[in-house]
Amino acid sequence: MLRATSVLPAGHWRDAVDRVVLDHAARHRRRFHYHAEGGLPFLLDLPRARVLADGDGLVLEDGRVVAVVAAAEPLIEVTAADGAALLAIAWHIGNRHLPAALLGNAIRLRADHVIADMLRGLGGTVTAITAPFNPETGAYAGGYGDHHHHHDDAHGHDHDH
Known part of the structure; x- marks a missing residue:
């Protein structure tokens, strides 16, 4: 082949x-x-x-x-009233280790109703869209794609989602 x-x-x-x-x-x-x-x-x-x-x-x-x-796939796009509010939302997304595409004035994530509800609760405006998903590859990607880290959550933060 x-x-x-x-x-x-x-x-x-x-x-x-x-x-x-x-x-x-x-x-x-x-x-x-x-x-x-x-x-x-x-x-x-x-x-x-x-x-x-x-x-x-x-x-x-x-x-x-x-x-x-x-390929286009189901995503959610979150925006906020200002940059500081979007930055706070980005922190919560990162705390949950969610792949995210950062667009400057918006953040795109895989469609997930639980995450969408959390983002609305943080003051974000969430819109369902269909688009290609190109999340950030991460600081440890080294040019080879996503960094995946597996752990037992012993490092002291919560992953409720």
């Missing part, structure tokens, strides 16, 4: 032979079998897991490129 073994960043390649349309969860991979939209089967086989960004190119062994397209 044809393998894709490297990724070209968005804007650093041209002329894709095919494309895969993936939601955020499906864009965080190391090894996975895909059938691109045009029917091309291939195996993603990267040295380590990473988050594929919208516009990235997957380089096949024969030199052809398959485009990565971020």
Whole structure:
């Protein structure tokens, strides 16, 4: 089977032979079998897991490129009366280790009614939208995608959600 073994960043390649349309969860991979939209089967086989960004190119062994397209998915977008209020909301989101896309005047999260209720309770305005989800990768990503840390909550903060 044809393998894709490297990724070209968005804007650093041209002329894709095919494309895969993936939601955020499906864009965080190391090894996975895909059938691109045009029917091309291939195996993603990267040295380590990473988050594929919208516009990235997957380089096949024969030199052809398959485009990565971020699929639209159900999200919530939260805004606030001012920057200080949005900053406080961002702190609560971060305290819960939720993946979030920071847009300057708004924050996007995966749709979750419990989180939406919490955000409203903090004074945020929450709007349901459908859009590609491109959250921040985190301070420890090192260029390879999301930092995942697993713990037993012994570090003293609460994860109620």
